[in-house]
Amino acid sequence: MSELHLPWLELSVLLPLVGAVCVSLLKNRDRARMVCTILCAITLALTIGEWFDFAMLGSFEAHDHWDLFQTIFHRDVFVVDELSAPLLPLGALLYLATVMTTLRTKSHRFSFHWTLVSESILLATLACRHPWLIIALLAIATIPPWWELRQRKQCTRVYVIHMTLFVALLVVGQALADWATTSALFSIIAGGLLTAGALLRSGVCPLHCWMTDLFEKATFGTALLFVTPMTGVYAVMRLVFPIAPSWALQSIAILSLVTAVYAAGMALVQRDSRRFFCYLFLSHSSLVLVGLEMATPIGLAGALCVWLSVGISLLGFGLALRSVEARTGRITLDTFHGLYEHTPFLAAMFLLTGLASIGFPGTVGFIGTELLVEGAVEIYPLVGLAVVVAAAMNGVAVVKAYFHVFTGTRHSSTVKMDCRPAERITILVMVVLIVGGGLNPQPGVQSRYHAARALLEHRSVEQPNSSDQTDRTLSPQTARTSDKSNRKWKR
């Protein structure tokens, strides 16, 4: 396996973890916020370094130079590949942007050291490919939000029930998969359990209520950081995609499609801004799953592009909403708030990021959405139609939310509500990423296409008797024929 020039992965996982200990010892909230911001910035720099280093290697996967874990455990714990290489900087950016836009007034509610712990867990998850380790990290990642809910004296039952089920499904599924390698029936059950667990974490309908509940009860920042990295989708890609037969992927795609349309419709009728955001996010993350399960190079490349674009744009959108909330309290969408005159910057960011998430032309999501729909139509025209319908409804929901939050009346305020410098910098970075990625999409698309090809090749290695994805690329009819002879989960 290729080797990176520096131990980027280990450093980016360990730095926030060590930082969390230091920050937890700081009594001064302002100082804790500043230290946390600096640590997140360095972590982002490390992940960007990893990405560039990996890109220069030109290989499908690589591990750290001076790999400590490899020396101790004699196995590659942290490995980066074409799928995860850009996800690591995206995850680090998510944390940095959230911490940077946390206003002083909110810092007493937002736990900086737990945030750093979460960042470390997320980066470790994204840098890890071993199934049991991924499951363990995904399980540990559920603790910080639970702890916060407890601290805020909120009811944790919805969250706990869903997360317990999620972890149990993954653990039982993986255990069965390891144990019953020869039994076809057990393999199918194991695969089904793993799929159910990963889909539960992704918030697929009807198992999505934990997500809306989390947005209701946790701080917006914590909820945003827990869901926007889309670790559920990552679990699907790592645990399910390589081994699942076509019929299972199609089932995931149909469930995800239903979720995408349902969540888009629900986003349109929500009265609470956080719930609206949650449904919008659900719709988009489900669209990513739809593309991933197409298992064709175009569909998969589209989904990987949308994964990144949705990550960037909905992060910006969520942060804009969070910044507005930091100034006004929780926002309802059944009345007009007219905040434009006070926060034109945030209004522009809200609209730009919202439109980018729906794949508006000229933004980072445009080509990804085109590829996704193209890939979907190639296999099933009706799926393409549903994706278009979901995108149209999301578009209406985004502009409706913009109108309700920023226009419709004149808001009078006794204080200045301008953007703070940190928010302004974050907005500009987001704009550069969204518009820059939109105007020059080729490098990103090319990289995601390579990743898609490699993942499909990896899948065909895992399923030596299955040529389903190749067949389906040729024609849906051929694919359906091959599916009949391929009704086993193979490991």
Added chain:
Amino acid sequence: MTLDSVMGVLGIIVVLSPALLLAALGLPLLCGCKLSEGVQARLTKASVGIGLLASVAILTSMLVTGVRHVPIELGNWVAIEPEHFHFHLKFVFDRLSVPFAILSFVLCGTVGAFASVYLHREQGYARFFLLYALFLLGMIVSSLAGTIETLFFGWELVGLSSALLVAYFHERPGPVRNGQRVWTTYRLADAAFLVAALTMHHLTGAGDFEKLVGSGAWPDGVAEINSWSALAVGVLLLLAAAGKSGMVPFSGWLPRAMEGPTPSSAVFYGALSVHLGTYLLLRVSPLLDVSLPLRIIVIVLGLVSAVMGTLASRVQSDVKNALAFASLIQVGIITVEIGLGLRYIALIHMIGHACLRTLQLLRAPSVLKDYQMLEDAVGEHLAGDAVNTARTATGFQLWLYRFALHRGFLDAFLDDWIVRPFTAVFRWCDGMERRWTNLLSGGPSRESDRVSPYSDSLEDVA
């Protein structure tokens, strides 16, 4: 320097000038710098002037050399060679696109000049010109698009800028609600457009118009697909065009769009925006030759829209609304002309109508003011106010009057049969989710029910 390279440079100037205007107006706003009104007006004038001169130069070259079709290839914006996926950036200068691009520059230039005075010291001056630049870019890209994806790109920009300009007076709920309505209609049209683009890709393997409507210069192209495929793609494009041009059943957004300031109403809904749908139909008109049912549908839709516009415009009490419906009549007639295959007549009709309507809409508010001033000066009502003697109306006439007054009950129909059932279904789902989470929580689960907006102290922010 060859003619091709000259044309290429000119073509790029035509497309780049509005793009640079958008960047010049948008970037300073983003960086927190405020440009003065004078600078914004000068930038707009320069951009429109340069773009117009370049388009006229292209037209002149085409007339002098007799060339009818000048494709300008900008290469692939995105390409995945092994999958034969190309997002091709191509602009086409022909007998259809060049007049429409020139028309866009002329009318936008006129309105820009008017708006710089009309909106002087308005709080939303910078916002207006930013959206204006977005609209101009959208119109130019749509007019010159050589592929359906490029056309979609421009189409979306036009839609967004139009909806935001309807809501221009955004401190009042009325314009905002109307902007929302316009945007919703546009999204429906956009969805139809996107599905049409995908269907076209599926049928022809490319988004290039030449694959769909033949390689001949407009209007002599011959569609290379069979009649049923032409019908499928054509109906979807017709739906998209109907949404954009405010034809039946989407005509409800036209009077709502008049909430925007006069300059935007003039150029967007009276002149250019409403003609974008008919422009699209003209661009794909060779499809109509292949499919008779499609042609019949186009003619019927045009006729119904024209009759609807006639009825509604006669009962409007507001001059801008009357002009909006008068536009609908003409758009309907243009659509009929396209359906009948009278393509040049439709193009000339479109250009003439767009110019006339722009001037009418720009003049409309001031003519009322002039009239009032004149009455004040004379000291009495001017002649022509004699009330007609009452006549007994038949039941049908009364029904027709009500029908026209309610604009064909189209908005009510869409609200009752589409919007309300849709929201009712999802609100029911929302209620069920609430019950489910309440059950899991063992009590009320929605924090947001108890939280009022502005629950935090704003002073905390300071």
